[in-house]
Amino acid sequence: MNQAVFRFDVPVNENLFSYGPGCAERTALQAELRRQSENPIEIPLIIGGKEVRTGRTGTVVMPHDHRHVLATYHKAGPDETRAAIEASLKAKAAWMDLSWIERTSIMLRAAELLSKKYRYLINAATMLGQGKSVYQAEIDAAAEVIDYLRFNAYFASCIYSGQPLPGGDCINRMEYRPLEGFVLAVTPFNFTAIALNLNTAPAVMGNVTVWKPASTALLSNYYLMKIYKEAGLPDGVINFLPGPGSAIGGAALAHRDFAGLHFTGSNSTFNGLWRSVGENLERYRSYPRLVGETGGKDFVMVHASADADEVATALVRGAFEYQGQKCSAASRAYIPRSLWPQVKERLVAWTEELSMGDVADFDNFVNAVIDEASFDTLSSHIDRARLAPEAEIIAGGQYDKSRGYFVRPTVIRTDDPHFVTMEEELFGPVLTVYVYEDGDYEKTLELCDGTSPYALTGAVFAHDRYAAQLACRKLRYAAGNFYINDKPTGAVVGQQPFGGSRGSGTNDKAGSALNLMRWLSPRTIKENLLPPTHYRYPFMDGDI
Ligand SMILES: NC(=O)c1ccc[n+]([C@@H]2O[C@H](COP(=O)([O-])OP(=O)(O)OC[C@H]3O[C@@H](n4cnc5c(N)ncnc54)[C@H](O)[C@@H]3O)[C@@H](O)[C@H]2O)c1
Numbered sequence: 312m313n314q315a316v317f318r319f320d321v322p323v324n325e326n327l328f329s330y331g332p333g334c335a336e337r338t339a340l341q342a343e344l345r346r347q348s349e350n351p352i353e354i355p356l357i358i359g360g361k362e363v364r365t366g367r368t369g370t371v372v373m374p375h376d377h378r379h380v381l382a383t384y385h386k387a388g389p390d391e392t393r394a395a396i397e398a399s400l401k402a403k404a405a406w407m408d409l410s411w412i413e414r415t416s417i418m419l420r421a422a423e424l425l426s427k428k429y430r431y432l433i434n435a436a437t438m439l440g441q442g443k444s445v446y447q448a449e450i451d452a453a454a455e456v457i458d459y460l461r462f463n464a465y466f467a468s469c470i471y472s473g474q475p476l477p478g479g480d481c482i483n484r485m486e487y488r489p490l491e492g493f494v495l496a497v498t499p500f501n502f503t504a505i506a507l508n509l510n511t512a513p514a515v516m517g518n519v520t521v522w523k524p525a526s527t528a529l530l531s532n533y534y535l536m537k538i539y540k541e542a543g544l545p546d547g548v549i550n551f552l553p554g555p556g557s558a559i560g561g562a563a564l565a566h567r568d569f570a571g572l573h574f575t576g577s578n579s580t581f582n583g584l585w586r587s588v589g590e591n592l593e594r595y596r597s598y599p600r601l602v603g604e605t606g607g608k609d610f611v612m613v614h615a616s617a618d619a620d621e622v623a624t625a626l627v628r629g630a631f632e633y634q635g636q637k638c639s640a641a642s643r644a645y646i647p648r649s650l651w652p653q654v655k656e657r658l659v660a661w662t663e664e665l666s667m668g669d670v671a672d673f674d675n676f677v678n679a680v681i682d683e684a685s686f687d688t689l690s691s692h693i694d695r696a697r698l699a700p701e702a703e704i705i706a707g708g709q710y711d712k713s714r715g716y717f718v719r720p721t722v723i724r725t726d727d728p729h730f731v732t733m734e735e736e737l738f739g740p741v742l743t744v745y746v747y748e749d750g751d752y753e754k755t756l757e758l759c760d761g762t763s764p765y766a767l768t769g770a771v772f773a774h775d776r777y778a779a780q781l782a783c784r785k786l787r788y789a790a791g792n793f794y795i796n797d798k799p800t801g802a803v804v805g806q807q808p809f810g811g812s813r814g815s816g817t818n819d820k821a822g823s824a825l826n827l828m829r830w831l832s833p834r835t836i837k838e839n840l841l842p843p844t845h846y847r848y849p850f851m852d853g854d855i
């Protein structure tokens with residue numbers, strides 16, 4: 312095989328399309344939205360490159376109009392999971408022996424296809440199936456998807472070029488082996504980019520995956536599978552298994568060749584998977600790698616020196632974009648009493664004016680939440696706040712699921728810094744505010760640090776540098792992604808590697824080389840150029 316040393320240049324993040332009135336991009340995307348709305352599809356399993364139909368089916372609907380079916384999908388069970396594992400292991404030998412430049416070429420071709428040929432297709436599927444506005448779809452399904460593919464190719468090239476020191480009379484090499492076995496990728500509904508990254512990050516390092524996608528993200532996720540194939544991904548490298556998590560996860564985690572879990576989703580699901588791994592430990596060939604990014608109770612801490620308009624803007628965008636269904640969404644805010652009147656005026660006025668509705672109307676800032684279970688959780692917490700003497704709903708609070716799962720962006724003010732909505736992740740458009748006395752800034756930082764088991768993202772707003780620095784220090788372990796004078800959402804691949812610790816996950820930083828390292832089991836190879844011919848050391852007497 313012809314080998315050469317390659318190193319990619321640092322990529323540039325994908326530009327966002329504007330979709331402004333009258334532009335060609337807008338017309339093309341609207342046509343694609345109509346096409347997908349009017350033509351429901353069938354989604355099979357894909358095992359070893361072959362479509363499999365089990366006859367056990369479910370439907371994919373539009374969150375903003377839940378009677379409208381976009382797709383019928385087939386469900387996998389334990390038998391199909393075992394077949395997918397066999398297919399992945401069969402594909403593995405050839406895939407890991409392909410030089411890494413060939414593997415990254417496939418990823419880069421997928422990025423080109425998504426950037427040009429399939430941008431509208433993947434955006435429309437994400438908008439209709441996952442309920443994203445045009446802007447939120449563009450930053451996820453176009454830009455972040457493409458960035459993961461391009462940046463991971465670059466990070467892979469950096470990793471592979473790292474080699475140990477030479478030894479003089481020997482040659483030292485590091486062989487970056489993929490894990491021995493298959494990786495189980497379990498992906499959430501809320502980011503098409505995360506679904507892509509949880510499979511392609513292990514794959515670019517030579518691994519094979521068995522993929523359990525979220526049932527509410529199947530439309531976009533299925534199209535990703537088709538695009539990988541067109542990009543040249545060999546059959547069996549990624550195997551697609553829609554269906555119930557417990558059946559698929561149970562069969563995969565019980566398999567001897569289970570080598571790693573790449574998970575993003577809720578804390579409770581990850582804890583359950585981790586426990587199963589513990590119970591199955593003796594079965595495995597190797598200790599599996601467990602990488603899981605989970606929930607958040609993300610904060611905005613405001614100092615009295617902050618600008619009220621900057622704060623209100625960050626709260627509205629940070630809490631309500633994509634209906635607050637980002638693990639990074641601002642869901643609790645600490646605001647000093649002196650600044651509260653100005654922040655409140657803006658925050659309440661802007662929250663009340665947010666337009667909500669169909670994703671095909673590009674003027675809507677927010678859309679529906681993902682499904683009925685989420686709607687019910689959110690509406691019951693809103694009702695609880697309405698009845699609680701220590702809380703007051705100061706904006707929003709309405710909900711209606713008659714046509715779509717609509718929950719108005721809602722702001723709760725509470726006098727109890729441990730009120731349930733200050734502590735629990737709701738994963739929806741609900742922001743809770745606690746107003747503190749200006750003199751209690753340092754005490755409030757400690758309160759913020761100790762309030763929630765999560766530690767994903769957080770922000771401080773302060774024009775006083777000492778106040779910002781104090782927050783940065785006191786909240787060192789309260790967030791894996793910490794923002795100064797910015798909202799806590801919107802990490803960009805390559806710029807803000809993403810992930811949190813404590814109850815928020817293993818902090819393996821998606822969008823960086825740190826994540827790719829988890830999918831490797833390096834082998835060190837030393838070659839002695841002139842082996843000794845006797846066991847005695849040279850300084851010892853006698854013939855050597
Ligand atoms: N930290 C991050 O980077 C990050 C990013 C996105 C989402 N999230 C978190 O994800 C959650 C929302 O996503 P979700 O509702 O899709 O989460 P979820 O935990 O309900 O589901 C995640 C995935 O796990 C699967 N699953 C559920 N039970 C399973 C089981 N027993 N075995 C195997 N798979 C199983 C689901 O079908 C889905 O594919 C929130 O908590 C959010 O904060 C975190």
Ligand SMILES: N[C@@H](CCC=O)C(=O)O
Pocket residue numbers: 501502636637638639799800801802803809
């Ligand atoms: N990386 C995204 C959040 C992903 C979780 O849902 C952000 O930074 O907003």
